[in-house]
Amino acid sequence: MPLSAQHPASGESFVLSASLDNARHLSSLLRAVHFQDHATCFATTNGLRVTVEAAKCVQANAFIQAEIFQEFAVQEESVTFRINLSVLLDCLTIFGSSSLPGTSTALRMCYRGYGYPLMLFLEEGGVVTVCKINTQEPEELLDFDFCSTKVVNKIILQSEGLREAFAELDMTSEVLQITMSPDKPYFRLSTFGNAGSAHVDYPKDSDLVEAFYCNQTQTNRYKISLLKPSTKALVLSCKVSIRTDAQGFLSLQYMIRNEDGQVCFVEYYCCPNEDAAEAEL
């Protein structure tokens, strides 16, 4: 059943329709934000944004711009729906998740609008899988209102530098403490676990630091369980930008290159712990 046979007959209109030659370009990005079962999908002619939130404190967004797709058409100003992300990922990876060179799954995605399911048509090696995933009413999302003018401190790092630190975070610590400062220790990650406290310092002149704009010494603590999932995005990315605003809200932006060298972004926002106690340095 060639994918073209699945195109809607004239008269049936899809508010969102998209084609992608390699479904992994979508599934790997969605995996980077998959820490809850549900996600909100938001589509405009610019592309697709998939948002996952937890505990009203942390939000992750995956952006897949229209240029990544071979075809991307949105008939209304914007299309929004809530969907089970675990189910969506199982469908996108129905032919397996390992990336064998030369094989890829082609994807066609169609959505008729409010109340309709999301239709996926996936094809690999002549085998076609059709998925119909129910959608739900979109929920209100947090607005972190994080814009560049409010940024107090910003560091851009090569991801390889952070990977080991994040993979080995002491999960017995309730918090991850982040210190950013124009003075020593410049950039420090700290945990306070059962075995004691651990600090990882990155000097500002390190090769791994691509940009260092710190105006003020800030120390903020974040719930470690909320930030740990960002490791998935870190592992996929080549660069990460770490920004904080005056209230200590954290923005992590990950630059991810896909198999074809195209660049996409994933970002994580996190609220600081309210009891900003004295920092342990």
Next chain:
Amino acid sequence: MRFRAKIVDLACLNHFSRVTNTIAKLARTCTLRLTARKLYFILSDKVANGGVGMWCELCQGNFFDEFQMEGVAAEHNEIYLEIVPENLSRALKTAQSAKAVKIKLTNKHCPCLRVAVELPSLSSSSRIVTHDIPVGVIPRRLWNDFREPSVPDFDVSIYLPALKTMKSVVERMKNLSNSIVIEANLSGEMNLKIETDLVCVTTHFKDLGNPPWASEDGCQSSAQDRDLESMAEACIDIKKLQQLLAGQQVNPTKALCNIVSKRIVHFVLLHEDVSLQYFIPALA
């Protein structure tokens, strides 16, 4: 009752080890039947097994360099043992680079299959690792429970798609649903479908081919005179299907399934030296 056998050839040993690994994935306990020429791993389709049946047959000559058995009596020259196949496959895991493996039926304190693995060593004396696997001897009066199942009067017989693809698809579907529908027709088309409140997923396979079955007694089976496009289907426990596919470590020479609509799916997987039949009943 006596049984002793020996494998010296490493390729045969690895092959036999793979077979026991596959069986271990399909059944927690099963029956090992020994005859002069063949070994069988049997699971009869009692309700306790969730209704699945398994019949795996090997020619001992293709695996063993030495094979001697004496059954319960001259007219019934067979041995039936109840065994936990995982124990056997674990014992054989230590034999990956063995010089020889000897298997013997013993009865020191209780009936056991003694697997003695002779491993290479730097000194002149070899190292031997012995595993005593407890077995139950099945008395002659119960042997009728373990007869070879007959090929069901199927509606459709079809070759399976590439097992690797089928395995990936079924593994993902297992995350989404407890049951799966297998449907196929005589035009070489097969669909795997799941349907829940959250999601419906259907995978379409084409050009699979339908095996030619010669009818044994000249009578038309229910597969003849059948509309080529019409699908026979059965809804089965997805975990059982996933276990069958996950246990396949080597691609079979022939893989097919026979579907009796709404009743049972009969899988036949043939390798050069081993044949495996697996019956999964349709869910009520």
